Amino acid sequence: MIEFGHGTHAGLRRTRNEDTYYADASLGLFLVVDGMGGHRHGEVASATARDGVVEQVSGGQSLADAIRLVNEQLIERSQGLTEMRPMGTTIAAIRIGPTSFEAAWVGDSRIYRWNGALEQLSHDHSLVEALVEAGELTEAQARTHPQRNVLTQALGITAPGQLHIGLARGELQPGMRLLLCTDGLTEEVSDARLGEIVARTDLAAQECVDHLLLEALGGQARDNITAILVRAAD
Numbered sequence: 001m002i003e004f005g006h007g008t009h010a011g012l013r014r015t016r017n018e019d020t021y022y023a024d025a026s027l028g029l030f031l032v033v034d035g036m037g038g039h040r041h042g043e044v045a046s047a048t049a050r051d052g053v054v055e056q057v058s059g060g061q062s063l064a065d066a067i068r069l070v071n072e073q074l075i076e077r078s079q080g081l082t083e084m085r086p087m088g089t090t091i092a093a094i095r096i097g098p099t100s101f102e103a104a105w106v107g108d109s110r111i112y113r114w115n116g117a118l119e120q121l122s123h124d125h126s127l128v129e130a131l132v133e134a135g136e137l138t139e140a141q142a143r144t145h146p147q148r149n150v151l152t153q154a155l156g157i158t159a160p161g162q163l164h165i166g167l168a169r170g171e172l173q174p175g176m177r178l179l180l181c182t183d184g185l186t187e188e189v190s191d192a193r194l195g196e197i198v199a200r201t202d203l204a205a206q207e208c209v210d211h212l213l214l215e216a217l218g219g220q221a222r223d224n225i226t227a228i229l230v231r232a233a234d
Helices: 044-056 063-078 127-135 138-143 191-198 205-217
Strands: 002-009 019-024 030-034 087-098 100-106 110-114 116-118 166-171 175-180 224-232
Touching: 002 019, 002 205, 019 044, 019 166, 019 224, 030 044, 030 175, 030 224, 044 063, 044 087, 063 087, 063 100, 087 110, 087 191, 100 110, 110 191, 116 191, 127 138, 175 191, 205 224
Parallel strands: none
Antiparallel strands: 002 224, 019 030, 030 087, 087 100, 100 166, 110 116, 110 175, 175 224
């Protein structure tokens, strides 16, 4: 048995919400997608990615194969546009089974696991993350770097042959939580604070998500904010 909560908000600086998400316990599929900021077709890209992955997974495809197919569809759709800029989006998705889960991601939308402590399962496909891995930036420097939102991978933009889908699998243990979120949340709320909210046992999963969104809105909330919290029964 699992319990989940979900929510999204345009934030305090944006007039449109280019984030979207999907949450379906019967299919065991949960995902968040973040249309590329500043791209005119960000909303279309995120909705296309969401619907495409749902359709493919419902038809029996794995998460990774579904994401690959959606990337190709977005690139093909972009080729029919008169604008120079393509449609791009991130994705972070999990598929829950009876005793296990699989996770897949492209871009800087994140997946966290809480099992007594918060752990980031995903690795950002971003310029600053690459610099951190190379030892050229510290984690603290990366959080305030002016190019922290520059992605190295994105659906609809990265060529199929160059697409790198992050993958993780694990056992679904009693009381475990899985948090999926766009960077609008992680830009405003520290991992330590995320962990404090996700760990709360006095709140339902939906209430935890509501608190996460309020926490982000209490900051500058410069971007769209989306979060899904999946909690396994104790």
